[in-house]
Amino acid sequence: MSCQAVIKYNSKIAQNKSKRKGAGWINIDYDRLYTQPSFNPGRLVGPIKLQPVPGKGRGLVADRELPAAETLLVSEPVGTALAAPEGRELLPHHLVAALENMEAGGRMGAADRARLRLLYDGSAPDSPASARVRGASLDDFRKIDDKLRRAAEAPKKAKGKGFGAPAAAAAPKAAAINTAELGEAPLTGGELERLVAFNSWGNSYSDLGVAALRKERSEAVIGVWPEFALLNHSCAPNTVAFNVGQSLVVQAAAEIEQGQEATTCYLGDLVQTPREQRRAWLKGSYGFDCQCERCRAEAAVPAEVSAAVTAAYELATSEQATKLATEAPGRSDRSSLRPLEGQLAAATDRLEAAMEEAGLLERVRQWLRNSAYAAYFTLAVIRDLPDGSGPGDLGGLFGRTGAAAPFGDPEAPTRLAGMVEAVAPGSDLHLYLTLEALSRTAEAYDREDPRVAEATKSCLRAHILRYGVVSDAVLRSLLEARSRTQHYLGRITLASQSEGAGTALAGSLLKQTAAQAAREMAGTGAE
Numbered sequence: 001m002s003c004q005a006v007i008k009y010n011s012k013i014a015q016n017k018s019k020r021k022g023a024g025w026i027n028i029d030y031d032r033l034y035t036q037p038s039f040n041p042g043r044l045v046g047p048i049k050l051q052p053v054p055g056k057g058r059g060l061v062a063d064r065e066l067p068a069a070e071t072l073l074v075s076e077p078v079g080t081a082l083a084a085p086e087g088r089e090l091l092p093h094h095l096v097a098a099l100e101n102m103e104a105g106g107r108m109g110a111a112d113r114a115r116l117r118l119l120y121d122g123s124a125p126d127s128p129a130s131a132r133v134r135g136a137s138l139d140d141f142r143k144i145d146d147k148l149r150r151a152a153e154a155p156k157k158a159k160g161k162g163f164g165a166p167a168a169a170a171a172p173k174a175a176a177i178n179t180a181e182l183g184e185a186p187l188t189g190g191e192l193e194r195l196v197a198f199n200s201w202g203n204s205y206s207d208l209g210v211a212a213l214r215k216e217r218s219e220a221v222i223g224v225w226p227e228f229a230l231l232n233h234s235c236a237p238n239t240v241a242f243n244v245g246q247s248l249v250v251q252a253a254a255e256i257e258q259g260q261e262a263t264t265c266y267l268g269d270l271v272q273t274p275r276e277q278r279r280a281w282l283k284g285s286y287g288f289d290c291q292c293e294r295c296r297a298e299a300a301v302p303a304e305v306s307a308a309v310t311a312a313y314e315l316a317t318s319e320q321a322t323k324l325a326t327e328a329p330g331r332s333d334r335s336s337l338r339p340l341e342g343q344l345a346a347a348t349d350r351l352e353a354a355m356e357e358a359g360l361l362e363r364v365r366q367w368l369r370n371s372a373y374a375a376y377f378t379l380a381v382i383r384d385l386p387d388g389s390g391p392g393d394l395g396g397l398f399g400r401t402g403a404a405a406p407f408g409d410p411e412a413p414t415r416l417a418g419m420v421e422a423v424a425p426g427s428d429l430h431l432y433l434t435l436e437a438l439s440r441t442a443e444a445y446d447r448e449d450p451r452v453a454e455a456t457k458s459c460l461r462a463h464i465l466r467y468g469v470v471s472d473a474v475l476r477s478l479l480e481a482r483s484r485t486q487h488y489l490g491r492i493t494l495a496s497q498s499e500g501a502g503t504a505l506a507g508s509l510l511k512q513t514a515a516q517a518a519r520e521m522a523g524t525g526a527e
């Protein structure tokens with residue numbers, strides 16, 4: 001890194017430090033959070049505010065410039081989040097039943113009831129029910145416990161200021177919300193169903209790297225993290241969220257400008273499907289027509305480009321392709337997959353040519369590639385199959401086995417990681433692919449090769465995006481734990497200590513300190 005970049009970086013850090021003295025910045029001890037299960041960070045809110053967002057009801061907007069890797073939120077669930085062994089599917093009705101049980105058993109606190117009732121319940125934006133919560137602020141979520149205590153001490157004062165009361169109608173400000181009253185009546189089954197339908201968040205695993213460091217099992221989770229439920233959706237979001245114990249951590253996964261909306265993605269794996277599929281699912285599940293930047297950009301491309309996306313996607317998700325790809329790990333060679341490989345190559349080439357012809361921006365091209373990701377991914381998987389070697393020797397995108405397989409294209413994971421970063425920065429898949437890219441390029445090229453240096457940088461960047469700036473030791477442990485993840489047919493799992501070729505590699509390659517990596521990131525951004 002050049003001297004100039006170091007100086008710029010230092011001044012950027014200094015600026016950030018002085019900015020962070022103000023209210024709103026989260027200064028969390030990540031090392032403790034990621035390593036000590038007993039450490040409870042509580043409810044933390046960064047420099048964001050809740051405000052009306054045209055066409056979306058309310059949303060969270062950055063109060064100041066938020067650099068990538070900065071923490072937006074650390075949220076705790078309403079009641080408790082449900083957990084099950086990793087990979088098990090937990091559905092909203094499981095959560096509704098659990099919350100109903102809490103109510104029935106007298107274990108639902110007034111503060112949690114109030115937090116839930118401050119969330120969107122599916123009512124039309126101009127209905128009286130929506131008007132009830134429109135004036136809420138993030139403080140209403142954070143300070144409910146205090147308010148309830150004060151209301152209990154002076155019950156008469158608190159009465160008469162609730163929603164719909166004449167005084168509230170005359171002054172429709174946040175102060176009109178009486179959170180104490182919102183916590184009074186038990187939540188009905190119907191209320192819970194609606195609130196869970198629109199606000200719950202589930203994941204088939206809590207953070208794999210952190211679980212390893214905390215010596216916990218990674219678990220499937222579902223819950224309502226109320227502050228997180230204030231984030232609106234985008235098909236190319238600028239935040240990443242992950243579970244650490246009962247907490248949900250939300251990080252800026254890209255720089256978010258002051259006044260810009262922070263967004264999350266409601267789609268899960270569907271983020272890598274064409275526009276029509278994404279929008280149909282969002283309409284069916286949440287009742288809105290997505291108008292995010294990616295949806296708008298994808299709607300504006302020439303018909304040939306859209307047709308090429310659809311054709312590539314449909315080919316890769318056809319019954320025949322899915323069957324062949326599913327059976328592939330048991331195959332001794334890739335010869336029977338040659339016809340499919342040829343069709344997929346033609347389909348992705350056609351998409352690339354159509355995008356080139358249309359002169360699209362690289363950002364839009366990356367979005368469109370994600371819409372046809374199944375085709376790019378399946379092609380890379382087929383090309384990864386070793387020619388002629390026996391079953392059990394499979395490695396690469398089918399999951400690391402430690403075998404030194406003669407991979408078809410050492411740069412395939414680098415390209416896939418770049419694509420995924422465009423729609424799911426800091427996601428499990430993004431981190432997995434950057435590690436895969438690092439181990440592949442290191443196997444294929446000399447350690448001094450710029451492609452290895454680039455892959456190292458991308459890998460560190462992805463991990464810092466997700467985890468924030470942690471100590472050198474914790475970063476290295478996280479990388480080592482994550483280098484044992486396996487990816488097979490869309491599922492990422494953590495292999496046992498002894499499995500996985502990535503561990504030693506990560507240890508030897510990732511000698512850079514967390515501070516150096518952070519400098520690299522800031523230096524790149526500053527130049």
Ligand SMILES: C[S@@+](CC[C@H](N)C(=O)[O-])C[C@H]1O[C@@H](n2cnc3c(N)ncnc32)[C@H](O)[C@@H]1O
Nearest residue numbers: 055056057058120198229230231232233286288
């Ligand atoms: C989890 S809530 C998000 C916060 C919500 N906007 C509020 O006012 O509390 C989900 C609901 O927000 C709205 N929403 C989220 N993302 C949207 C988007 N991209 N466009 C339009 N509406 C959106 C939809 O009504 C959706 O059902």
